[in-house]
Amino acid sequence: MTQRESSPLREPYGLVGGGAEREASNEETTEVHDPATGDVLTTVPAGTRADLDRAVESATEGFDRWRRLEPKERGRLLRRVADRILDEEERLATIETLENGRPLEDARGQVRRCARHFEYYAGIADKVQGEQIPLGDGYVDYTIREPLGVTGHIVPWNVPIYLFGRSVAPALAAGNSAVVKPANLTPVGGLEVGRLANEVLPEGVLNVVSGAGSVVGDELSAHDDVEHIVFTGSGETGVHVGRNAADAISDVVLELGGKSPLVVYPDADVDDAVTETVRGIFTGAGQICSASSRAIVHEDVHDEYVDELVDRVESFDIGPGLENPDMGPLVSKSHLEDVLRYVELGRTEVGDPVVGGKRIDRPGYFLEPTVFDDVPNDARIAQEEIFGPVLTVTTFSDEAEAVKLANDVEYGLVAGVMTNDVERAHRFARDVDAGQIYVNEWFAGGNETPFGGFKKSGVGRDNGVQAIHNFTQIKNVCLKIE
Numbered sequence: 001m002t003q004r005e006s007s008p009l010r011e012p013y014g015l016v017g018g019g020a021e022r023e024a025s026n027e028e029t030t031e032v033h034d035p036a037t038g039d040v041l042t043t044v045p046a047g048t049r050a051d052l053d054r055a056v057e058s059a060t061e062g063f064d065r066w067r068r069l070e071p072k073e074r075g076r077l078l079r080r081v082a083d084r085i086l087d088e089e090e091r092l093a094t095i096e097t098l099e100n101g102r103p104l105e106d107a108r109g110q111v112r113r114c115a116r117h118f119e120y121y122a123g124i125a126d127k128v129q130g131e132q133i134p135l136g137d138g139y140v141d142y143t144i145r146e147p148l149g150v151t152g153h154i155v156p157w158n159v160p161i162y163l164f165g166r167s168v169a170p171a172l173a174a175g176n177s178a179v180v181k182p183a184n185l186t187p188v189g190g191l192e193v194g195r196l197a198n199e200v201l202p203e204g205v206l207n208v209v210s211g212a213g214s215v216v217g218d219e220l221s222a223h224d225d226v227e228h229i230v231f232t233g234s235g236e237t238g239v240h241v242g243r244n245a246a247d248a249i250s251d252v253v254l255e256l257g258g259k260s261p262l263v264v265y266p267d268a269d270v271d272d273a274v275t276e277t278v279r280g281i282f283t284g285a286g287q288i289c290s291a292s293s294r295a296i297v298h299e300d301v302h303d304e305y306v307d308e309l310v311d312r313v314e315s316f317d318i319g320p321g322l323e324n325p326d327m328g329p330l331v332s333k334s335h336l337e338d339v340l341r342y343v344e345l346g347r348t349e350v351g352d353p354v355v356g357g358k359r360i361d362r363p364g365y366f367l368e369p370t371v372f373d374d375v376p377n378d379a380r381i382a383q384e385e386i387f388g389p390v391l392t393v394t395t396f397s398d399e400a401e402a403v404k405l406a407n408d409v410e411y412g413l414v415a416g417v418m419t420n421d422v423e424r425a426h427r428f429a430r431d432v433d434a435g436q437i438y439v440n441e442w443f444a445g446g447n448e449t450p451f452g453g454f455k456k457s458g459v460g461r462d463n464g465v466q467a468i469h470n471f472t473q474i475k476n477v478c479l480k481i482e
Contacts, residue, residue, distance in 0.1 A: 008091045009042040009098065009188055015051060015210065016194035017058045019203030025050040030210065032188055035101040035329040036320035036364040044187045047211030052219040055179045055207040059150040060225060062204025063177040067147050069202075071175070075125035077200055078173060082118035084196040085111065085165075092192060096161050097321035099186045101328040101365070102284055104321055107161075114165030114193065116447050121173035124468055128174055133476075140479045145472040147175030148227040148251070152220040154213075154241065155190055156232045157183035157331055158287045158387075164190050166447070167230045170467035172205065179226065180208045181216045185331055213237070224248050228471060231255070232289070234385075235456055242459070253460030253470050255289065255452055257385040258413030261406040262292040262442065263396075263428065266300040268418035272440070273297075274308045276418065277391065280442035282316070282327050282369050286389035287335075289457075290414040292442050294382060295393045296405050302395050306373055309393075310355045313369045318360060329365040330388060336365040339388030346372045346381040346390070356389075377405050385411070399424065403431045412454030416442050435461070 012029065014021035024045035032041045045051070066074070085092065093107040102110070130143035153167040160183060168178050182190030187210040194208035209216050221229050222244035231241045232255040245252045262280060264273045280292025297305050319325040330336045336359070343357050356370035367389060375382050375392040382392045396402045406415055406428075416438035417428045429437040435453045438444045445451075452461035460470060 008094050011042045013042065013044045013188065013191050013210070015045050015047060015055070015208065016191055016198060017055045017204070017207035017209070019198055021195060024048065025054075030184060030187070030212075032099050032186070033332070034098055034364075035331050038333070038364060041098055042188065044191065044210045047209040047216045049215060049219045051209050051211070052179070052216050052223070055209045056150055056223055056225050058204040059177040059179050059207050060204075062202060062206075063147070063149055065202045066172070066177055066205045067175040071126035071128065074173065074175065075122040078118050078122035078125060078169065080200045081197045082115040082122065084200060085115040085118065085193060088192075088196060089115075092161060092189065094322070095192060096186075096189050097328075099188050100157065100160060101321050101331060103326070103328050104324045106283065107321065110159055110162040113162045113447060117165035117169040120447050121169040121468070124170075124465065125173040128468055128472060130474070135478070138481060140481055142477050144475045144477065145174075145469075146475055148471060148473055149176060150226050151176045151178050151228045151230070151471060152223065152226040152250075153178055153180040154217050154220065154229070154231045154233070155180060155182050157185040158284060158289075160186040161189040161193060163232055164193050166462055167232070168206065171228075171230075171471045172201075174468050174471040176228070176471050177205045178207065179220060180206070181213075181220055182208065182210055184210070184212060217241070218244065221245050221250075222248050226250055228252070230462075230470075238458065251470075253452070253462065254458045255460075255462060256456060256458040257411055258289045258291065258453065258457050259294060259383065259385050259409045259411045260290060260292055260414040260416070260434070261294040261296050262416040262418065263402045263406055264295065264297045264301060264305060265402075265417070265419040265421070265424065266298045267420045268301070268440075269420075270301055270304050270308060273305060273418040274312055276416065276440070276442040277309060278312055280416065281391045282389050283443075285327050285330050285367070287331060287387055289385075290436070290443070292414075292416060293386065293391060294409075295391060296396055296402055297393060298402075299395050299397050302393075306354065306371075306393060309371060313355045313371060316369055318366055318368070320364070327369060327389060330367060331365070333365055335387070336367060339367060339386055339390065342381055342384070342386045342388070342390060343370060346375075346379075349379045349381060350375050377408050383409055399427070403428065406432050410455055411457045413457035414438065
């Protein structure tokens with residue numbers, strides 16, 4: 001069965017809003033390509049500023065209805081959204097694989113994670129509470145957490161269905177409405193999840209507008225009637241989105257890039273360390289902001305670690321996502337070319353990789369998983385986010401050097417440590433500047449744990465209860481009593 005023959009995608013797609021799919025204001029469309037072949041899968045509307053304005057107007061009307069529902073009723077509806085996503089798990093996973101390239105079993109997990117977000121925040125919807133503040137005799141003072149209004153969500157291409165849920169579910173649980181702009185490279189998953197949600201939610205609560213970032217994204221992030229923006233993507237674009245939102249006096253959560261270290265101490269199990277390295281850097285073909293793109297390995301175990309890592313990588317099964325390989329393609333031709341430029345830069349800076357480094361001679365956008373060894377920490381390939389299946393390995397001799405190397409980048413999204421010394425793990429967590437610390441397991445935690453970055457990795461936190469707080473504003477009430 002070929003990818004095209006098994007495709008569950010429709011043609012043409014419409015925009016999602018006002019409780020249903022609807023046509024765009026013009027007839028222009030954007031092609032969606034299969035990164036495993038380069039073939040066109042389907043087309044989606046190239047939304048305009050007029051379409052975005054209409055979506056915000058729909059969301060404004062939807063907000064008035066949604067916020068007045070009892071919180072427990074909002075929770076019940078969000079749970080039904082989760083159920084509809086799970087009902088369509090296989091179809092949605094296939095869509096994600098086709099437009100993103102992710103191996104099918106991985107894509108199934110991302111669909112389940114999206115549904116889990118709606119489940120999790122369904123349970124929180126009736127627990128968004130204020131607090132009582134003691135001011136002494138003569139006063140009663142309390143706070144109320146209220147929804148913000150229309151929220152904007154700019155979703156990236158790398159994990160499109162999961163990040164749709166991560167962004168939208170807490171906003172709706174807090175009583176807001178939402179306008180979502182999916183990524184131009186992978187818009188179908190967002191349109192499909194939006195359509196399923198609109199089978200359940202009141203009209204106007206959730207709206208999805210596909211289109212170019214320079215049109216729909218700019219209009220959404222700068223819109224005067226949008227009260228909050230969530231953006232996940234590159235640092236450069238995040239700065240632009242943040243400036244637009246500042247001009248509109250809108251709050252933001254920005255989850256930006258990463259260059260995350262995995263530190264391997266000599267007391268760690270080397271086999272486990274290699275397993276977690278491979279999971280961290282080659283999942284999603286390295287196209288994950290929290291990828292373990294820098295391995296910082298103690299000199300006593302360096303050779304054993306690199307030998308085993310090379311053996312694992314050389315045995316990788318690489319192919320189209322529907323074949324459920326170890327690693328699929330990169331998302332697009334242009335992105336593959338960007339990553340290949342970094343590979344060539346690495347050859348110039350440190351020499352040939354110890355494994356990988358070549359485009360695979362087949363249709364689609366496939367690159368061998370690549371490892372550079374003995375990389376100085378000031379090399380560009382060790383400092384800049386490559387966003388592909390490229391790992392750098394650097395050696396250290398003592399704990400102080402390991403921490404210094406881990407912190408010596410402009411990012412601070414994730415850091416991991418492999419060690420059997422609990423005290424050392426806690427010192428690492430204390431001393432390393434990152435929003436998440438993984439101990440003996442990369443991608444530890446889950447939907448319930450706050451996620452976000454230090455330094456240039458972003459502003460604010462997704463996931464967990466913290467995300468609900470992002471989507472509420474506090475009203476203080478102070479009563480003088482006799």
